[in-house]
Amino acid sequence: MAKVPAGEWVPHVEAFVDVSRSPAQHSAGVDALAALVNKDKLTLFDLVSKMDMYLTTTDHIVRARGILLLGQIMSHISFKWLDVNAITTLSDFFTSRLSDWQALRGALVGCLALLHRKSSVGTIMVADVKRLVEAFIADVQVQSLAAADRKMCFEIFSWILDHYPEAVKTMDDELLYWICQSIDEEKDPECLKLSFHVVEVVMKLFPDPSGFADQFASDLFEILSKYFPVYFTH
Structure with a gap:
């Protein structure tokens, strides 16, 4: 299928990174670019190549918008087949950006x-997921983030624990220590619901009473006990 000339789609990129544009224009740009990729009129390689300056610029506002655009496009092409090399390259990029707090979203x-992709269209490898978890532990301070970003962090870890448990089974006590830090003092109801699930699954993954989970049992109890009993108000 014939590719669309860059002059026809680059303006959508430029519109998205322009913070003066309206949310409707931003959404329209994402939709247009994702549609071109899904229809094979624009390759991810060409897209990322043209976006390079927006993904690496020292202007943190533009860089944040560029990385967000690529992330949202990935969400819109979840049924598009990608080979393992493309997925690993994208995973390495987004994982490396976890240390860029100004572009974290x-x-x-x-x-x-990437985690939500199905096997029929190409999924992220366990080794890539493990590197992602290691980057989270090293670089992401969940409780310093806005509620929407905290929720995404908990969604990511819930999905990893449910679908890629082998990626965390060999990790040491740094994992549980990070989880304790991430949920401590959480107040958002949606984040709390996800964090409770994270704790439940982790304790099932490490059931050995003499294992490292036992070392943090009292810490987890102290953190979680703050939320019970639950009172409902109108």
Whole structure:
């Protein structure tokens, strides 16, 4: 299928990174670019190549918008076949951006999109998921983030624990220590619901009473006990 000339789609990229444009224009740009990729009129390689300056610029506002655009496009092409090399390259990119706190939201969106892909269209490898988890532990301070970003962090870890448990089974106590830090003092109801699920699954993954989970049992109890009993108010 004939590719669309860059002059016809680059303006959508430029519109999205322009913070003066309206949310409707931003959404329209994502939809247009994703549609071109889904219809094979624009390759991811060409898209990322043209977006390079927006993904790497020292202007943190533009960089954040560029990474968010790529993450949102990935969410919109979840049924598009991608080979393992493309997925690993994208995973490495979004994982590396977890240390870029000024552009973190786009990295979270991209990571979640890759994790949600089905096997029929190409999925992220366990080794890539493990590197993602290691980057989270090293670089992401969940409780310093806005509620929407905290929710994405918990969604990412819930999905990993449910679908890629082998990626975390060999990790040491750094994992549970990070989880304790991430949920401590959480107040958002949706984040709390996800964090409770994370704790439940982790304790099932490490059931050995003499294992490292036992070392943090009292910490987890202290953190979770703050939320019970639950009172409902109108």
